[in-house]
Amino acid sequence: MKTKFNLLRVLCLLVGLSAAAECAEPPSCDFPRRNIKLDGDLNDWAGIPPNLVQGKEHLWFGQGMTPEKWTNNADLSYQWRGAWFGDRLFFAVEVADDHLVEPGQASSFLCDCLEIYLDYNHQGGARVKVLDGRADVFARCDPRELMGYELHFLPENRPRVYLDHSDKYALGKPQTNRFKRDWAGKAAFRKTPKGYLMEVGFSVPGVPLAAGKILGVEIGVCDDDGKGRESIMMWTGTKGDFWLTMEEYGKATLTDTPKSGAEAGGNGYNAKNSSTGCRGRLERGRAAAKIDDWMFLSRRHEDQASAQ
Ligand SMILES: [Ca+2]
Numbered sequence: 125m126k127t128k129f130n131l132l133r134v135l136c137l138l139v140g141l142s143a144a145a146e147c148a149e150p151p152s153c154d155f156p157r158r159n160i161k162l163d164g165d166l167n168d169w170a171g172i173p174p175n176l177v178q179g180k181e182h183l184w185f186g187q188g189m190t191p192e193k194w195t196n197n198a199d200l201s202y203q204w205r206g207a208w209f210g211d212r213l214f215f216a217v218e219v220a221d222d223h224l225v226e227p228g229q230a231s232s233f234l235c236d237c238l239e240i241y242l243d244y245n246h247q248g249g250a251r252v253k254v255l256d257g258r259a260d261v262f263a264r265c266d267p268r269e270l271m272g273y274e275l276h277f278l279p280e281n282r283p284r285v286y287l288d289h290s291d292k293y294a295l296g297k298p299q300t301n302r303f304k305r306d307w308a309g310k311a312a313f314r315k316t317p318k319g320y321l322m323e324v325g326f327s328v329p330g331v332p333l334a335a336g337k338i339l340g341v342e343i344g345v346c347d348d349d350g351k352g353r354e355s356i357m358m359w360t361g362t363k364g365d366f367w368l369t370m371e372e373y374g375k376a377t378l379t380d381t382p383k384s385g386a387e388a389g390g391n392g393y394n395a396k397n398s399s400t401g402c403r404g405r406l407e408r409g410r411a412a413a414k415i416d417d418w419m420f421l422s423r424r425h426e427d428q429a430s431a432q
């Protein structure tokens with residue numbers, strides 16, 4: 125009987141694996157064409173479904189961050205949306221964070237901080253392509269080497285912006301003026317009952333936009349609750365080196381017409397049904413766990429067979 129029971133479990137796991145395999149790609153969403161006013165009021169985003177980033181599957185670990193330092197979705201979680209108009213990209217990020225802390229760490233990314241990663245040609249590969257053979261990728265910043273961008277935004281009344289590693293994201297060396305001047309950039313911030321929201325828009329220099337264009341996108345939000353950075357949550361749930369490689373970024377397609385929540389991709393999120401749709405890599409993570417389970421069960425099955 126035991127053997128039959130285990131065989132049944134193995135079969136169930138295999139069915140689960142094939143279902144998960146259909147969702148093995150990174151997450152994707154649409155950026156509808158819509159002009160957005162960057163004023164901290166999100167009414168102009170109505171009808172665009174948010175991508176939900178909630179739950180421990182989205183945590184990235186390393187650099188002193190461990191699972192225990194994240195309590196729950198009230199400690200840190202978020203949802204985000206994207207849009208485009210002309211040559212500008214827009215992002216709205218609503219963050220739940222129980223303690224919004226004034227930036228006080230040495231680097232922007234060690235503070236409460238929004239990070240946007242852009243693979244503007246959706247080419248994957250290294251985000252910084254070293255031309256001079258140096259070992260330390262970030263020892264200098266050559267604009268010709270930037271295959272993609274890592275942007276940081278600090279949640280404060282006049283958000284400081286960091287564009288690249290010219291000054292290694294040192295807190296005291298923001299690039300906000302360059303963001304305004306060269307990127308036609310603007311960032312708005314507002315406190316909310318559960319945390320804060322940020323609404324940002326910019327034109328990536330030299331990158332024209334058009335309907336149908338696909339961007340690689342990764343979003344991260346860092347959390348400092350007063351004792352330094354404790355957590356970062358990634359949209360894709362990657363556990364990889366997202367600041368170095370664009371291989372696992374999600375896919376954002378610029379579309380001409382807004383779509384309803386059910387059609388628009390994203391996480392398939394709407395208020396009544398937050399668990400539908402393809403969750404991309406998170407499903408793959410679960411699939412990996414199931415493979416381990418399956419191998420474990422197989423071994424157990426073999427053990428039992430040889431014992432009989
Ligand atoms: Ca607005």
Ligand SMILES: [Ca+2]
Binds near residue numbers: 198199200221348
């Ligand atoms: Ca927090």
Ligand SMILES: [Ca+2]
Binds near residue numbers: 224225236348349350
């Ligand atoms: Ca915080």
